[in-house]
Amino acid sequence: MKKSNISKRKRREYLTAYAFILPDFLGLFVFVIIPIIYAFYISFFEWDFINDKVFIGAANYIRMWKDTNWWSAMLRTLKLTALYVPLLFGLSLFFAVLISTVKSRAGSFVKTSFLMPFAITSVIASTLWMFLYNEKRGYLNAVFKALGLSNQKFLGSGRQALICVIVVLLWINLGYNMILFLSAIKDIPESYYEAATLDGADRWHIFRYITFPLIRQTSIFILVTTTIASFQVLDLIMVMTKGGPAKATEVGALYIYDRSFNMMEMGYGSALSVFLFLSLLVFSFVQMRITSEEQGENV
Amino acid sequence: MKKLTALLMVLVLVLSLSACADKGAQEETSEKTEDKGSDTTTVKFWSFHAGGEAEFLEKVVKEYNDTHDDVQIEHTVVNQSDYTTTLIPTAYANGEAPDILYVEPATFTKYAEKGMLADLSPYYTDELKEDILPSALEAVTIDDKIYALPMEMETLGLFYNIDMLKDAGIDPPSTWEELYEAAKKLTTDDVYGLVLPVEEAAYTLFNWWPFMWMAGADVFDDDGNCIVDSKEMVTALDYWGRFYQEGLSPASLQIGPWDIGNVGTGAAAMQVSGTYVINAAENDYPDVNIGVVPLPSPDNNPITVAGGQKLAINAQSQCKDEAADFIFSLYGSDDITKATEWTTEAKFAYPARQSVIDNNSDTFEEGLRAVFTDFYQTAVPEPSYSAEVTDAMGKMLQQVMFGGVSSEEAAKEAQKTIEDAAKN
Numbered sequence: 005m006k007k008s009n010i011s012k013r014k015r016r017e018y019l020t021a022y023a024f025i026l027p028d029f030l031g032l033f034v035f036v037i038i039p040i041i042y043a044f045y046i047s048f049f050e051w052d053f054i055n056d057k058v059f060i061g062a063a064n065y066i067r068m069w070k071d072t073n074w075w076s077a078m079l080r081t082l083k084l085t086a087l088y089v090p091l092l093f094g095l096s097l098f099f100a101v102l103i104s105t106v107k108s109r110a111g112s113f114v115k116t117s118f119l120m121p122f123a124i125t126s127v128i129a130s131t132l133w134m135f136l137y138n139e140k141r142g143y144l145n146a147v148f149k150a151l152g153l154s155n156q157k158f159l160g161s162g163r164q165a166l167i168c169v170i171v172v173l174l175w176i177n178l179g180y181n182m183i184l185f186l187s188a189i190k191d192i193p194e195s196y197y198e199a200a201t202l203d204g205a206d207r208w209h210i211f212r213y214i215t216f217p218l219i220r221q222t223s224i225f226i227l228v229t230t231t232i233a234s235f236q237v238l239d240l241i242m243v244m245t246k247g248g249p250a251k252a253t254e255v256g257a258l259y260i261y262d263r264s265f266n267m268m269e270m271g272y273g274s275a276l277s278v279f280l281f282l283s284l285l286v287f288s289f290v291q292m293r294i295t296s297e298e299q300g301e302n303v
Numbered sequence: 304m305k306k307l308t309a310l311l312m313v314l315v316l317v318l319s320l321s322a323c324a325d326k327g328a329q330e331e332t333s334e335k336t337e338d339k340g341s342d343t344t345t346v347k348f349w350s351f352h353a354g355g356e357a358e359f360l361e362k363v364v365k366e367y368n369d370t371h372d373d374v375q376i377e378h379t380v381v382n383q384s385d386y387t388t389t390l391i392p393t394a395y396a397n398g399e400a401p402d403i404l405y406v407e408p409a410t411f412t413k414y415a416e417k418g419m420l421a422d423l424s425p426y427y428t429d430e431l432k433e434d435i436l437p438s439a440l441e442a443v444t445i446d447d448k449i450y451a452l453p454m455e456m457e458t459l460g461l462f463y464n465i466d467m468l469k470d471a472g473i474d475p476p477s478t479w480e481e482l483y484e485a486a487k488k489l490t491t492d493d494v495y496g497l498v499l500p501v502e503e504a505a506y507t508l509f510n511w512w513p514f515m516w517m518a519g520a521d522v523f524d525d526d527g528n529c530i531v532d533s534k535e536m537v538t539a540l541d542y543w544g545r546f547y548q549e550g551l552s553p554a555s556l557q558i559g560p561w562d563i564g565n566v567g568t569g570a571a572a573m574q575v576s577g578t579y580v581i582n583a584a585e586n587d588y589p590d591v592n593i594g595v596v597p598l599p600s601p602d603n604n605p606i607t608v609a610g611g612q613k614l615a616i617n618a619q620s621q622c623k624d625e626a627a628d629f630i631f632s633l634y635g636s637d638d639i640t641k642a643t644e645w646t647t648e649a650k651f652a653y654p655a656r657q658s659v660i661d662n663n664s665d666t667f668e669e670g671l672r673a674v675f676t677d678f679y680q681t682a683v684p685e686p687s688y689s690a691e692v693t694d695a696m697g698k699m700l701q702q703v704m705f706g707g708v709s710s711e712e713a714a715k716e717a718q719k720t721i722e723d724a725a726k727n
Contacts, residue, residue, distance in 0.1 A: 131557075140493055140570065159555035244555075246502040265389050267690045
């Protein structure tokens with residue numbers, strides 16, 4: 005009697021829960037899943053938006069395989085990911101741990117300051133940084149000059165442009181990811197630390213054996229989302245360099261945009277997108293697999 | 304189960320993040336046409352102008368709508384940078400494209416070749432054909448069909464800060480050698496000698512064409528053979544590239560390369576820009592002495608390029624006649640009031656019609672405008688190439704400007720790309 009009551013209530017709760025998710029799911033379905041399925045479908049056609057689609061089988065994928073421009077763009081994306089993800093992860097964790105030890109009001113001031121760039125739209129952030137990066141009248145070169153260093157071209161230099169983009173990405177996203185780490189750290193019971201301190205653990209040991217293992221879920225989340233986001237950086241680059249100088253910042257996503265819209269090769273653009281999507285899927289899955297295996301060893 | 308959940312979570316994450324990119328386009332193209340009545344034809348017209356130009360367009364649309372009961376123009380203002388890149392192609396794809404749209408040389412051939420533009424020849428009267436400057440008409444004609452209505456010509460010149468040049472004891476340059484020497488002398492820790500465009504974009508090519516022509520080079524010869532890989536092209540590339548390689552021109556720009564603010568704020572001493580900045584040079588920087596001369600040339604025989612927007616009609620439109628009536632009433636009518644207003648008041652540009660010029664000789668001799676008026680009739684229309692050719696030429700410039708590639712090699716590569724594209 006009592007049992008069936010609970011299950012009935014549970015069922016109603018489930019129903020309510022699903023009802024809450026439904027609008028979100030519908031939105032996801034209409035605006036995300038259908039377009040992706042459609043992109044997959046278009047990727048087997050030659051289509052310029054205007055004239056009828058022509059079915060060409062896997063020709064777009066074969067073309068992708070031979071397209072050296074695409075692979076150099078993808079290599080730039082990988083370079084960006086390889087630099088950006090560890091840096092963002094490390095820095096936001098470092099600052100989170102640092103700030104978590106500050107108990108005064110200064111802590112919340114610092115937190116807010118770190119989060120502020122995240123509230124600025126990326127276009128404005130890019131524009132702001134272009135002031136800093138300006139070769140002749142920028143603040144960065146003014147600092148360099150004061151330190152006795154030579155003038156740098158920053159966004160105008162093929163070697164530095166991608167790094168300049170990464171710096172802006174870090175600036176924007178550091179605060180948000182730091183807050184994620186911070187709230188994970190806050191969830192760790194204070195008693196663990198007290199016990200460890202009593203046992204004579206130093207700060208490194210406390211971090212290594214208490215903090216870091218206990219924020220694992222957040223770490224995985226940040227790693228995966230940041231990796232995905234790094235594959236899709238487009239707006240910053242569109243504003244700051246349009247892929248230049250001499251293609252130094254033409255990442256995969258920008259190349260797809262260029263092919264799809266400038267060259268009006270929607271079929272080919274879709275094939276590239278599908279490839280990018282699938283590689284992200286595999287990449288993220290492997291990333292999660294590895295991190296969950298580690299978990300198995302530790303426990 | 305856990306694995307499945309993990310996979311699902313990854314999927315949702317990837318999906319939701321990749322969704323962000325196309326939100327913007329969807330919002331803007333989802334507008335629906337409102338029918339005012341069953342016997343009223345609604346003509347959709349998309350523009351992207353701002354300031355005085357936008358006011359002019361609003362005014363003429365209102366005037367037209369007030370005097371026509373059976374036809375109503377539905378005017379929508381959209382973002383210029385999205386206009387030719389994403390908005391127009393996607394709107395065509397889902398049948399939501401406007402009846403009247405703007406085209407420019409960078410997009411004209413691409414659109415016309417894909418059959419996006421209606422043939423406007425039937426709407427052109429013989430008088431109008433004669434009144435429009437031959438080069439302007441030629442630029443919108445493919446195989447004897449006229450696909451657009453030109454209403455303006457924008458030409459390039461060399462703008463400079465008069466005081467900076469005077470202080471350095473430099474006369475406004477008229478030859479290539481003088482321009483290079485001047486840029487070198489004027490470049491300091493704080494100021495660029497000469498601003499040229501930086502990005503791989505249609506605007507960069509627009510600026511490059513006259514330099515290429517002045518060296519005697521071209522993309523195709525009269526028979527349509529690709530002649531990019533030539534001695535003349537290498538000369539032009541060497542000259543153009545030198546400004547970037549030696550740091551006389553910026554490698555990255557905070558404001559548009561067309562923006563006269565480059566000279567106006569003192570960040571640069573000289574700048575290649577067009578007729579479209581004359582109003583800004585006079586009004587926005589009244590304290591700065593800005594002068595303009597024809598583009599310097601190797602042999603004191605300057606060539607400039609003429610670009611500008613044109614109006615076209617959607618080939619899929621159900622109301623081509625009505626759309627044509629509207630645009631020709633503005634820029635193709637015997638009554639040249641509107642055509643005059645556009646190029647003299649709404650903005651400053653050269654009209655595409657001889658009669659407008661003849662009737663307004665005073666305006667075109669005023670201040671900085673006189674310099675352009677002296678040589679604009681010999682201006683070469685901005686060429687309109689296929690997407691592949693534009694892409695190859697853009698890449699060639701970038702390679703020379705910033706890629707450390709020699710002019711010979713870059714020209715050779717562009718030649719090969721263009722020839723390969725022609726074969727397919």
